[in-house]
Amino acid sequence: MTAPFTQVIHVPPMAGELTGSWFRRMALGYKLPPQDLVRAITGARITGTPRTGIELFLNSPARAAAAAFSGLEYGRLATLLPSFASTHERLTDETVPLAAWYAPQQAWVAACPPCKGRAFSPGQPVLLYPGHSGHICVRHQRWLLPSSVQAASIKLESFPEVTAAHRHHSGLGRVSAQAHLAVIFAAAVVWSWQIQGWRNEEIWNQRTSRLARATGCDRSTVAAHALVTYPETIAVARLLANERWQHRLREQATNAGIPAATGMLLAELARRTNRPWLADWLTACGRLSRRAGKHAAEADLLTRWVTALTTDCRTGPSPPADLWTVPHSAVRPLHYSDRSSFLIDTSPRAATELARNASLAEGWEPAQPLPALHKAPCR
Numbered sequence: 001m002t003a004p005f006t007q008v009i010h011v012p013p014m015a016g017e018l019t020g021s022w023f024r025r026m027a028l029g030y031k032l033p034p035q036d037l038v039r040a041i042t043g044a045r046i047t048g049t050p051r052t053g054i055e056l057f058l059n060s061p062a063r064a065a066a067a068a069f070s071g072l073e074y075g076r077l078a079t080l081l082p083s084f085a086s087t088h089e090r091l092t093d094e095t096v097p098l099a100a101w102y103a104p105q106q107a108w109v110a111a112c113p114p115c116k117g118r119a120f121s122p123g124q125p126v127l128l129y130p131g132h133s134g135h136i137c138v139r140h141q142r143w144l145l146p147s148s149v150q151a152a153s154i155k156l157e158s159f160p161e162v163t164a165a166h167r168h169h170s171g172l173g174r175v176s177a178q179a180h181l182a183v184i185f186a187a188a189v190v191w192s193w194q195i196q197g198w199r200n201e202e203i204w205n206q207r208t209s210r211l212a213r214a215t216g217c218d219r220s221t222v223a224a225h226a227l228v229t230y231p232e233t234i235a236v237a238r239l240l241a242n243e244r245w246q247h248r249l250r251e252q253a254t255n256a257g258i259p260a261a262t263g264m265l266l267a268e269l270a271r272r273t274n275r276p277w278l279a280d281w282l283t284a285c286g287r288l289s290r291r292a293g294k295h296a297a298e299a300d301l302l303t304r305w306v307t308a309l310t311t312d313c314r315t316g317p318s319p320p321a322d323l324w325t326v327p328h329s330a331v332r333p334l335h336y337s338d339r340s341s342f343l344i345d346t347s348p349r350a351a352t353e354l355a356r357n358a359s360l361a362e363g364w365e366p367a368q369p370l371p372a373l374h375k376a377p378c379r
């Protein structure tokens, strides 16, 4: 316990919580502004404010002070708070305690209130890093959204296909070490479909309308949200990561060639995504792309994937290292406005602003995370 506090108020950090969220909740307990609490606990010189950055980054001396104050072991804090032991590139001076409020380096969400029990406060939600598939509360059927001032979520009662996809997503993560890469690759595949056939696609149009109703926003605001294509993304990822299917495709390529194996894959994808026309449509799109001069491998990610899976003597149990590589030009855009600009006729900037106000932008995405911060060693 350090000088300015006359009473210890225990506010345990939650697993996966943002360090800044933990400090905000402690400040609430002590009835102090978060900035004053950070200064009192760590003695740090602070850059930014809780208004300018959601996440709080500390250098080593400030981390040691925070651990001493909390009464928890440093390693325990580092386990619970994913960014606690990270050294931000702008906080490399280790001679004096330093702290800074910056943007989180990964997607974050407000935790599901009923799941957080006493840790929940109406004006101060627990903010969490959802990781690969923690963006949905299975128990309460909510898609969790990024809001630092209130618990924000999309109720999923009217999206049974989304909750089903999430079950498969979680299951995929348990059985496949390649799950995360497969989901990123699948997101790029589905994005390539979305920008080619969006306006005529009945299932996505219908889901977009349901999402607009569920959020109280208009269709152009929600069009770029990850929920719209989540079921198809997980369906593609599951199939591509399935080792039995990989084996079947290798056999088909050996016996009948890569186009036949690709056709087999497309037929199964058509079945799993409930789009009987998918194989013909993708084949036609591929022809058009080649006529338009696009590099075939980039224009058709699935053909590229089948080729990588089946070429040469790649018959061992492990998939080739480049199997999940997505060409830069084919990556699903990470930013909401970049996606909106492909999907709507109205201003993507205005749609993104509305989406941000509704906490629909900047949440969980099936995307490549930013490079991990350097982790300081546990003390």
Ligand SMILES: [Zn+2]
Pocket (backbone or CB within 6 Å): 112, 113, 114, 115, 137, 138, 139, 140, 141
């Ligand atoms: Zn919950």
